[in-house]
Amino acid sequence: MLFERISILDEHFSLIREGYVGTRGDRIAYVGAERPKEDFGETYDGCGKVLLPGLVNTHCHVPMTLLRGYGEGLPLDRWLNERVFPMEDMLTGEFVYWGSLLGIAEMMASGVTSFSDMYFFCDDIIRAVREAGVSANISKGVTVFDSSSFYGSDDYGKTCALLETYAGKEDDIRIDACIHAEYTSNEQIVREVATFAQEKGLPIHLHLSETQKEHEECKQRHGGMTPAAYMDSLGVFDGPVLAAHCVWVEDADIELLAAKGASVAHCPASNLKLGSGVAPVAKMLDRGVRVTIGTDGASSNNNLNMFEELTLAALLARGTGYDPTLLPPSQLLRMATVEGALAQGRKNTGLIREGYLADLCVVDLRKPHLRPVHDVLANLTSSAQASDVCLTMARGKVVYQDGVFRTIDVERTMAMAENASEEMKRRLV
């Protein structure tokens, strides 16, 4: 496909106006201000539109779309224990598949081409990812409340099975190791997962210092060690780590994350909804930590809208830091694209660069709330809505265009997801 006369966010995150991008197979084959001489087949008129790298959502529990808006208005512990966990017990693989497809449809329609997920029934999530045609890093949530070993657990068997089926084959699916959190595991499990991840060369996806309660109780339990220090003492940071939230990290934790090259998934909407607080993103960025953007699951957000996360990330950093220069648009867009891809261990996507995967999205600037255009990047990060995405291309294939889902029967998906959540509620009583 040839995108023609389109504004392009180039690999330096500056703008090429009325430029050309050609894709061939799953790759970007041409980027330039001049019309290429080669033929790239179908053309796309990009007049009044801007082409960005596909967005990367680095923290999600995609099947939780089934619980969107369910049992709201309770304090966090009651909401989880009385509403969310009992509903999750009713999940089946089939329900997870429809919930995943629903969440992926929402993400595709808002420019997301890759996401990192932590949940269960992973084969059913992967089935949805593959049908949709996007990419995902999948981790089987490891939660162990008793003193058993990771190697003796069901989670270990399931992670190994996932690795056997998917790892090292097609790059669309990558398998990550997982420690759900400090408070849902024990020292032996954490140490064993860390060793396992390093042996297999897997990144570890975990929740870290999301709430003050979690952070302070960890310190009480472990001789003053913060969740980051505790994880480090057990070898977690000896390999790549994707740490979600990091709301309550302390200065020494930030130094540790930077020194170890860990990535953070900043989930501002979820942190606000659950009353968790505001992550010190500007400080983390200043110390050299890779900060990326995630939505978290739809039951704690309540959508999977990366544009909303970008707006919130900027407003929160500037408002709490008393500094309007923090998180400028180009940095925000990097966090939501190439930095997210690198946090997933994907070095061939996230930039509009020849040879990179054609993971792309187009935003239509011909909307009242996006005019005039003094600064495209500012409009993209402060004015644009998810619904301004008019085309999403994943791995060289158009998966969404102008309200039409090319790989998913979205009407059926919505109906089946609706049925699944109703059935779960019925089974509860």
Ligand SMILES: [Zn+2]
């Ligand atoms: Zn989460």
